[in-house]
Amino acid sequence: MTDEETTVHKTMPVYGYTDQPDHNVIAVNNNKQIEEKILRLLDSMATHNGVDKRWLAVGRTHIEQGFMAINRAIFQPQRAKLEHEADADAYAQQHHAKAHGGT
Numbered sequence: 001m002t003d004e005e006t007t008v009h010k011t012m013p014v015y016g017y018t019d020q021p022d023h024n025v026i027a028v029n030n031n032k033q034i035e036e037k038i039l040r041l042l043d044s045m046a047t048h049n050g051v052d053k054r055w056l057a058v059g060r061t062h063i064e065q066g067f068m069a070i071n072r073a074i075f076q077p078q079r080a081k082l083e084h085e086a087d088a089d090a091y092a093q094q095h096h097a098k099a100h101g102g103t
Contacts, residue, residue: 015080028071035067
């Protein structure tokens with residue numbers, strides 16, 4: 001598949017997230033599969049006696065945070081605009097267009 005043929009996936013209507021190309025979606029889905037395998041391993045470890053549950057929970061949290069950071073690095077969500085900021089941007093764009101001969 002060439003760059004011109006790349007499918008772009010529409011994002012959920014979540015502030016800050018943008019449409020994503022195939023290769024980003026595939027990478028994050030692969031990461032989610034790897035993360036799930038590791039989390040299931042940790043679930044299994046939690047059932048064994050002699051495993052310090054506190055440290056296991058700390059390790060699990062760090063693994064979850066690591067995968068979250070990796071996936072954010074791929075999807076690169078932006079800061080969300082507040083509702084009044086979005087209205088102000090639309091207003092400014094309309095007036096800019098009118099001032100420069102637009103409708």
